Amino acid sequence: LIEAISDEQLRRFRANAGAGQLLTTGLFALVRHPNHLGEAMVWWGFGLAALAMGGWGVWPVLFGPLLLNLLLRWVSGVRMSEVDLEARPGFAAWVASTPAMLPWPRPRR
Template sequence: MSFMTVALGGLAATAVLAFATWLASLARRDASLIDRVWSLCILAAAAMYFFLLPPQTAPRGLCMLLIATVWALRLSVFISWRNWGHGEDRRYRQIRERNQPSFGFKSLYLVFGLQALLAWVVSAPFLAGMSAVRELNMLDAAGIALALFGIAFESIGDAQMARFKVNAANKGQVMDRGLWRYTRHPNYFGEACVWWGLWLMAAAGGGWGGAWAAVSPVLMTVLLLKVSGVSLLEKDIAERRPAYRDYIARTNAFVPGPSRGKAP
């Protein structure tokens, strides 16, 4: 089976899952359902590559598929739990308001089609790594270690924030404990580590032939820093929550580092 056929199989997998989620969103009037399944779209693409590619790629492919499964299920379950009972996320409500009338139909390409395409692009390390035939090596080990570190880092950060929010005594306060003392977005930093780790595995298997898959971690890092992550969340937060301004002054935005001073 040709490389292009396998790649298109991954795109088909993300598109089918996104389309099914779109149908569910029409019934529930909730376009933010895509957030719950986006990681599963990437997992679907990775699984498609694994089963379409020849058996000799299996050792590295199996390692990558296991990492994808742990990452995707953890993120999907966490987002579903966090958003349960809250209705459509305000970001999607704003998109809905800007694209009336007929947002239901428009969301097929504005939200779900776009997310399916992004998921396919982000799945590039799986395609590159699973199609490579080199034996597992030390670069793979480094990639596995970085990806697992990223999963653990973002999981701990999410758990710490969840515990902070359920404590009524913390209402109105800024979370600056645990990993959040060293970076304002440990979940985003951990996420970036996952994709750079998977890219290392792609490069380990394909050498320069797998280097093209760097499009995935580069895209994810840009999204996390400049588009849907840090920039979007902090666009006006200092105005809405003055205490956050001090938190920004003493805490790194992304890469963990020592806190610059004490909390007031």
């Protein structure tokens, strides 16, 4: 659901916003990549469901969601998505104030 909502927000933003703008409202105000968060949550759900059905003997099924998280956050997803965004106005402030994938509370300054 998170992935679908964020994809729709992004679709509407691209249809209405001028080129070179950043989407920093809706789910994108909570995390910079809610679509990646939604994708990861789906795969963690599959892994945890398999774990619940098969017990700890099937714990290796959690390797898939873990690997997906690592790839989305550190290799392909976030890094590749942000290459085009870096030159846009407000990007540095958005990165400083908004977590990449997990909505952790930020310390107050």
